[in-house]
Amino acid sequence: MRHGMRRLGGAAGIALAATLAIAPAASATTDDGEDHKPAKPAGVVLAPHPLVGVRIAIDPGHSAAGNSRTDAQSADAKVPDGRGGRTECTSTGSIGPEGYTEHEFSFEVSQKLAEQLRERGAIVLLTRLHDDGAGPCVDDRGTFALDHDVDLMLSIHTDAQSGQDQDGFQVVLAAPPLSDSQRGPSHDLAESMAQALQEAGYEPEVSQKSEEDEAASNDSAGSADRQVPSFGSTGDGASEADDTLSEGVVERSDVTTLNFARRPAVQLELGDLGDAEQAAKMSTADAQEQYAEAMTAGVLDWVDGHRGLRPHH
Numbered sequence: 247m248r249h250g251m252r253r254l255g256g257a258a259g260i261a262l263a264a265t266l267a268i269a270p271a272a273s274a275t276t277d278d279g280e281d282h283k284p285a286k287p288a289g290v291v292l293a294p295h296p297l298v299g300v301r302i303a304i305d306p307g308h309s310a311a312g313n314s315r316t317d318a319q320s321a322d323a324k325v326p327d328g329r330g331g332r333t334e335c336t337s338t339g340s341i342g343p344e345g346y347t348e349h350e351f352s353f354e355v356s357q358k359l360a361e362q363l364r365e366r367g368a369i370v371l372l373t374r375l376h377d378d379g380a381g382p383c384v385d386d387r388g389t390f391a392l393d394h395d396v397d398l399m400l401s402i403h404t405d406a407q408s409g410q411d412q413d414g415f416q417v418v419l420a421a422p423p424l425s426d427s428q429r430g431p432s433h434d435l436a437e438s439m440a441q442a443l444q445e446a447g448y449e450p451e452v453s454q455k456s457e458e459d460e461a462a463s464n465d466s467a468g469s470a471d472r473q474v475p476s477f478g479s480t481g482d483g484a485s486e487a488d489d490t491l492s493e494g495v496v497e498r499s500d501v502t503t504l505n506f507a508r509r510p511a512v513q514l515e516l517g518d519l520g521d522a523e524q525a526a527k528m529s530t531a532d533a534q535e536q537y538a539e540a541m542t543a544g545v546l547d548w549v550d551g552h553r554g555l556r557p558h559h
């Protein structure tokens with residue numbers, strides 16, 4: 247279900263862009279750009295290019311086959327996972343019932359996202375430039391962010407949990423944090439992305455783990471039915487204030503790409519390839535453009551609050 251898709255083009259986009267250019271540090275609500283009247287004529291500000299000077303890495307998750315690093319060629323070779331263990335270099339990812347794959351989806355959405363971000367002035371770099379054969383290992387995808395001096399990185403993935411009938415998204419955050427950039431800046435980025443996806447009509451997915459955590463931390467609300475979504479906001483923990491996560495934002499320690507990122511980074515799990523109907527829709531250019539539009543809105547929101555704040559490693 248994708249009701250109420252928010253378009254960034256047209257008058258609303260220009261009004262939002264003008265707001266960004268005039269008051270880049272303001273944390274104005276951006277959920278209805280129509281109401282934001284530019285204080286100056288749009289022609290004299292950076293209106294069409296609110297992301298000028300912003301460097302963005304996009305990581306299209308997975309690859310068609312194998313990997314590109316000789317030290318991980320053998321079947322049992324693994325790469326560092328960023329937390330002292332070893333993990334698989336990369337994989338083809340999920341596959342839908344009709345054969346549409348995660349590496350295709352992530353690549354196609356990433357292309358569209360890159361185009362939309364570039365149209366707004368961003369410098370966009372992708373961790374892989376084709377969808378044939380080998381791709382980079384997950385640790386290299388993470389270090390790509392610092393190596394290419396980007397301001398933020400988005401790693402694009404999808405779920406494949408057949409049986410779920412919502413096109414739920416998750417925005418994944420490395421936790422516990424291994425660097426300053428994995429604390430506040432990545433946290434804020436996750437919040438901006440989750441909010442933008444929700445505003446575009448996508449449903450957040452409540453993970454099993456989060457439901458269990460919620461049940462464990464909230465005795466009285468245990469009764470099976472799902473009043474769950476606002477995990478993180480139960481208010482009964484001492485350190486809740488710093489740690490509140492929006493719906494759809496999840497913390498994981500096992501995402502190697504995020505573990506290695508030394509710039510604000512999140513992984514987006516978009517939709518559910520395991521559901522045949524959804525997978526068919528996700529393979530269309532229209533659906534992919536809509537995901538890209540929502541993520542572009544999230545980037546604009548985050549940049550609005552962080553422009554000029556060069557993240558620490």
Ligand SMILES: [Zn+2]
Pocket residue numbers: 307308339340348403404
């Ligand atoms: Zn994946």
